[in-house]
Every structure is written in C-alpha cells, then in structure tokens.
Amino acid sequence: MPRYYYGTVPVLAWILNHYFYERTHYTWLADAFYPHGTNPGSSNPYQIYGLLYQPWAELDPHARFVRDMRRSLVDGVVARESAGKLDNITAARLKRVCASVRIDLFYPVLYRVDIGRISRSRRIVANSGLEGSREFLVSDLRESEFDLLLADNDRDDYFADLVLCEREGEVLMHPMLALALLETKVG
Numbered sequence: 001m002p003r004y005y006y007g008t009v010p011v012l013a014w015i016l017n018h019y020f021y022e023r024t025h026y027t028w029l030a031d032a033f034y035p036h037g038t039n040p041g042s043s044n045p046y047q048i049y050g051l052l053y054q055p056w057a058e059l060d061p062h063a064r065f066v067r068d069m070r071r072s073l074v075d076g077v078v079a080r081e082s083a084g085k086l087d088n089i090t091a092a093r094l095k096r097v098c099a100s101v102r103i104d105l106f107y108p109v110l111y112r113v114d115i116g117r118i119s120r121s122r123r124i125v126a127n128s129g130l131e132g133s134r135e136f137l138v139s140d141l142r143e144s145e146f147d148l149l150l151a152d153n154d155r156d157d158y159f160a161d162l163v164l165c166e167r168e169g170e171v172l173m174h175p176m177l178a179l180a181l182l183e184t185k186v187g
Contacts, residue, residue, distance in 0.1 A: 002114040005029035005136065008045040010052055010069055011153070012098070012105040013076075015162050015182070018143065019175040020094065021080060025141040029113055031134035043135045045110065049150070052108035061103045061187075069106065073098040090179070097182045104156050105185060109163075110149040113138070117145060158185065 007027045017025040031038065033046050042048075055063035074095050081091035115123070115136070123136040148167060153159040162178055 003116050005031055005113050005115040006033040006045040007111040007113070008048040008052065008108050009111065010066075010073075010106040011109050011159060011163060012101065012182075013069075013073060014109055014148070015105070015178065016073065016076065016094065016098075018166065019162075019173070019178040020086065020090070021076075022085075023143045025111070025143070025146070026076065026139050027111055027113075027137070027141045027146075029111070029115065029136050029138060031115075033110065038134050049108045049110065052106055056103055056107045059103055066103065066106050070098055093179055093183065097179070097186060100186050101182060102185045102187045104158065105182070107153045107156070107159065108150065111141070111146040112149050113141065113146045 007029045009025075009027065014025070017023065028043065030043050030045050033049075035046050051063075051065040052069070055061070055066050060066075077086065077091050077094045077098060080086045081088060086094070118136075118138055118141070122138055122140060124139065148163075158181060162173070162181060166173060
C-alpha cells in the first residue's frame with residue numbers, strides 16, 4: 001500500500017526543474033496534506049499551497065511568501081550555474097525570470113510521492129525534520145516518481161503549453177522555447 005508524502009511548489013519551480021534541471025526536482029515532502037498536522041507551517045504543504053494560491057488568485061505580486069520564493073528560485077539557478085549545469089547566459093535569463101516574472105507562474109502545484117519508492121539514502125532529514133517534523137528533502141526527485149496534483153489552472157494558456165501538454169506527452173518543448181515563453185511573462 002502506498003505511503004504518500006506531499007510537496008507544494010509554484011509552477012515556475014516545476015518548469016525550471018522540468019526544462020532546465022534535467023527533469024529532476026529539488027523537493028521538500030511532508031507526510032500529510034492537512035490544514036494542521038505534525039509539521040510546522042514552513043513544512044506543511046497545505047499551508048504552503050495557501051500561501052501561494054492566495055496571491056496568485058488575487059494577482060498580488062508583493063506577497064512576502066512569493067518574494068521569498070523568488071529568492072529561493074534564483075538561488076537554485078545560481079547553484080546550477082556554479083555546478084556548471086547552466087551556462088552563464090541561460091542562467092542570467094533564468095534569474096531575471098525568477099526575479100520578475102508575473103505572479104501567474106506562482107500558481108501552486110502539488111507533488112504526491114509514494115515515499116516507499118524513494119530509497120532511504122535519497123531522503124534527507126534537515127531543518128525542522130531534525131526536530132521531529134515528518135518531512136524529507138529529496139534533491140533528485142524524478143518526474144516518474146511523483147503525481148502532479150491540483151494542476152488544473154485553466155486561466156493561463158502558458159500553463160497549458162508549458163505544463164499540461166508537456167506532462168501528457170502531447171508536446172515536447174525545447175528548453176530555449178520554454179525560456180522565451182517565460183520571458184514574455186516578465187513584468
């Protein structure tokens with residue numbers, strides 16, 4: 001029987017991981033998707049979903065959580081560039097996208113992972129996990145290892161092109177075309 005863990009990310013994170021990070025996702029996963037559970041708010045995928053959904057729904061680009069998430073995404077690009085996995089021109093373009101893309105790309109999506117399929121050696125316990133929170137960091141989660149849930153944003157054609165069609169295998173978009181589309185959303 002599957003034992004599901006959940007992680008919430010803005011769709012921009014999924015796009016970066018899918019197109020530019022070899023379809024490998026750096027993801028925090030928690031043992032439940034409930035309003036209140038065993039984890040603090042910073043590790044609760046339900047609460048993180050709300051912190052992303054509200055500014056997305058209200059078109060509020062100034063939300064603190066979104067601002068912090070932008071910094072984290074830029075840091076991820078810097079890490080990939082430093083590791084030699086992104087050239088400096090692509091990295092500069094991606095950093096600009098992460099720092100200033102419109103709020104549309106902070107629509108939250110939910111990863112559901114059967115944690116039993118992830119080897120213990122890949123489950124990193126850190127931060128509040130060291131203090132009893134039931135969560136893991138999986139820094140190399142492959143797309144075949146999770147279900148993408150709550151990905152029903154029908155408000156945005158970019159979402160359909162960059163995520164839904166790609167996941168369904170209808171379109172296999174080149175990363176540079178995906179980047180060009182993202183750049184049209186920079187405000």
